[in-house]
Amino acid sequence: MAIRVAVIGAGPGGYVAAIRAAQLGAEVTVVERDNVGGTCLNWGCIPSKVMIATAEMLEKCHRALEFGLKLEGKVTPDMQRLMARKAKVIQDQSKGILDLFSHHKIRYLRGEGAVDKSGLAVVRPEHGEAVEIPWDKLILAPGTQPFAFPAFPFDGEQILSSNDALCLQEVPASIMVLGGGVIGCEFAFLLSALGSRVTVVEALDRPLPLPSIDEACSRVIEREMKKRKIKFLLRRTAERVERNGGKLRVTLGPSPLLPDLMAGEPLEVEVDKLLVSIGRRPNTGGMGLDKLGVNLDARGWIEVDERMETNVHDVYAIGDVLGPSKIMLAHVASVEGRVAAENAVGSGAVMDYRVVPGAIFTMPEVANVGLSEAQAGERGFIIRADTVLFRTMGKPQVMGEIAGEAKIVSDAETGRILGVHLVGPHATDLIAEGALAVKLGATVKDLAETIHAHPTLPEVMMEVSYKALGRSLCG
Ligand code: FAD
Secondary structure, rough: OOOHHHHHHHHHHHHHHHHHHHOOEEEEEEOOOOOOHHHHHHHHHHEEHHHHHHHHHHHHOOHHHHHHHOOOOOOOOOHHHHHHHHHHHHHHHHHEEEEEHHOOEEEEEEOOOEEEEOOEEEEOOOOOOOOEEEEOEEEOOOOOEOOOEEEEEOOOOOOOOOHHOOOOOOOOOOOEEEEEOHHHHHHHHHHHHOOOOOEOOOOOOOOOOOOOOHHHHHHHHHHHHHHOOOEEEEEEEEEEEEEEEOEEEEEEEEEOOOOOOOOOOOOOEEEEEEEEEOEEEEOOOOOOOOHOOOOOOOOOOOOOOOEEEEEOOOOOHHHHHHHHOOOOOHHHHHHHHHHHHHHHOOOOOOOOOOOOOOOOEEEOOOEEEEEHHHHHHHOOEEEEEEEEEHHHHHHHHHHHHOOEEEEEEOOOOOOEEEEEEEEOOOOHHHHHHHHHHHOOOOOHHHHOOOOOOOOOHHHHHHHHHHHHOOOOOOO
16 A cells, blocks of 8 residues: 655645655655645746846836947836736746646645644644545645744834735835845845845844855945945844834844944834844744644754654655755755655665755845855865955956855865856756755866856856866966
8 A cells, every 4th residue: 555645834845745745656646725836826936037137127228328228118016916926926837837737646625734643643634624645644834934033023014024025016105124144135135136125133243144145245245235225234133113194113232142342322223114124933823833843943944864754753854844954945855855755765875965056036135055264164174265256357347246256165286176156047947957966076287178158157167176286367
């Protein structure tokens, strides 16, 4: 008899796990309380990038004359049409997932899933009777939801979560983005390009303050924000929010995370809207995990081993619900889903987090893979780091997108590429070459001696590699 696998949550973790388990011959049931595709398709990667595509096109229109084009009249965002396009992209993608479910004979149930006891899950649909799902293996993939500031919870109108910001019906005249991490910075550039006056408030001392992100990339992003008149307030946090007519008055104080660094006097900023993007919390409530005895860490994230199995035999967990100590990205959730499915139905798959490309859709984009200079140093490598500016290359000049730089961190002795850090045009596409290089243990010589087509953006990777060999062509 086929192994019965139940998957709770149909985001990029859950639906990939379900398909992989079905490919391996399991009898699979997927439970989802919302639309298939999860945060990624409905509230994250896809809708945000649809909006960014519009913002980028608008910016290009504003530069039309520079490119030898006369645009008659004013080009302005039409949020209703933008939202309609976003809905269409989501709908097409979700149909694709549902088609895959039926192709792989996966049973799909819409409703709230919970564990009843070992070997049994229950789905409560919005209408109708609860359905019991017996399972031999269970894969938990419930994801996360936006974290609110308890002192000023989301109201969907003025105090927004990222979900709310993806449904804006008009461009706010002014907005404060609380949190200068990945989501906050993407929204800051996007909203500024659409026409908002944007202020970003970050508790730490740089935009994108993640250990994996090279400080030089943060510096370029800060500089590009300045060029666009996005105000960036570091080492501060919001202490109070008062409603004042149709406006919000936000009082900012020093950051509790950097108590030694003074941020000056409390500051009051008046804005139309506040977008809170300070993190996410796990969707584990009400799932009955306590009935199985699944271990959570002190902050409520599910704990797993390298096979994605929890402390409870035959119960696996994947994706964002594992928290930031694993990497909270859609493509990571999908690989974890594959690993969990392969172990649930067979054995021997292990999750490897060493080569995970990160892609940030700011303007310009930021992308990274492997170790940063600091991380490589901490691990005892004797390294060299080489940088080339995009402005020195042909294709960025052709495109009129010259801001940014490419850096390769390599082992000084062997030339092995340890990390690649990009900030610049199409960085999120270019990082694929870096990921392959790190994964295959390639050296800067391998990359330099790989012929790259001209004029293209990837030439920058070849050029940095030549620089690391001391044979730079562009100086
Ligand atoms: P989710 O996608 O959150 O899916 C979990 C699913 O489980 C949800 O559909 C939920 O409804 C369902 N669920 C929860 N509890 C239950 C229950 N009890 N019963 C039934 N169903 C349940 N990542 C990238 O890699 N690239 C990006 O560009 C990117 N951009 C982002 C932009 C934004 C604004 C946000 C918020 C996130 C972004 N992410 C991005 C992160 C990405 O969305 C997540 O890493 C990814 O969605 C995690 O996948 P998951 O399957 O673990 O969880």
